[in-house]
Amino acid sequence: MTSAQILDWLGAHADPEYSAFAAALLPGVSDVLGVRLPALRALARKLATEGAQETLNALPATPFEARMLHGLVIGYAEVDFAQRWAWIDSFLPLIDNWSVCDSFCATLAAQWSDAERTVAWPRVRDCSQSESPFVVRFGVVMMIDAYMRPESIDGVLSALTSVHCDAYYARMAVAWALATALGDFPIQTRRFLEAQEIDPWVRRKAAQKAAESRCVSHEDKQWARTWAKG
Template sequence: MIEDILTPYISVRFASEEKYRLGHIRVINPLPGQKVLGLHIPDMKKIAAGLAASGECLSIIRGFENVRIECRDFNEPSLCIEEKIIWGLMLDRLKVPLETRLEMFGRFVPAIDNWAVCDTVCCDAKWAVAKKNATGRTGLSGQERERLWKWLGRYYCSDREFEVRFAIIMSMCYFLEGEWLSCIFDAIESLDFDSIKSDYPDTAVKGQSPYYLRMGAAWLLATALAKYPEETRRFINGSKLPENVIRLYVRKARESFRTRNTPPL
């Protein structure tokens, strides 16, 4: 939809070096048939900031929403990876009330079908920072945080892989602190991993489906281990999480410099 805006930012190496291009696509692992243009994240943030501040911002967002709905009806891949990332980054940058932002995100989240889209947008959602932790930003009040957590609950209850991952990564980035820890652990414990659907064919991922959901949960738990080791170990050892999620968690913990010397269990 906005490929003409994005094309000048395509990485030279992506365009000219097949080995680099294939490696980039392999890491992104798009759904079959989904296009990857090859932009770097700093450039996408720059583009999103410019579009969010422009007079065409809302019409571009509506265009993204319409493309997603039309392509969903025909069961086709919709926007390219970079367009989806920029859509989410634009929502992160809008200066709007929380309810308006959540309403707009409610139309974006169903379009997430890739870990890179999910994680880039979640990790850049600085609007979700608590007021007490905000530096040079307004931040969310306690009541607004309660509202955001309740809203994320709908995605913890979803049966779609990346909707649940969205809730997990948002929780990891903005709620992983003492007063919310038990809420997060309860939400992870409540997940029925085997009933959650993945858009990926079984041959497209190495781990057990839904792989990106399991890995998202493992990442959150490994991050929790770094901040709250005793509480996290207590939760893991008393939980009924699937063994493959626990194995991924242990692997993530051992790979991280923050927890490589911290017992995960």
């Protein structure tokens, strides 16, 4: 599809009422048409098989749904590691909101093989240490989606506690990741966090996320509340 054809498709599938709802969840994002994610995923799968590189070349930077499509096509395309990461590197500067970031991460993680996950870890970790808020969030959310595993949890915790970007969406991702780690690996996570100096704001938000999670035990929720108080 050409850029014009993609924009025509997006316009034809836009829902003004859904646009208002979605935009309210995305502060600072003003170009939401209101195309629902399942429809975008279906189109992205089709475009990824018909010609991923051509699609990525054709996709405009706006509207919001075009950026969402960009990430989804990268995730669904069947390409080698080097090509996928070349696309990822080009796409990361375009991410300007949590929705595109988190949907991109979920799609990538679902498609990765164990081998790709292993090879990608140094790059994911490096992203988490960036100064760019949504590059950091990409790295951290990829840890949630792909690296909450016994063989990688120690590296994840170490990376999370060394994130130095203080932007809201980066710090919230860290808090979310710490709460997820507490639910999945409570013993290792509690032991690790008790030995670390964690930003008080992140501690409080992590405890809040833990309290809201069905995956965190009552005992660990109580521990998190105490830990959050410092």
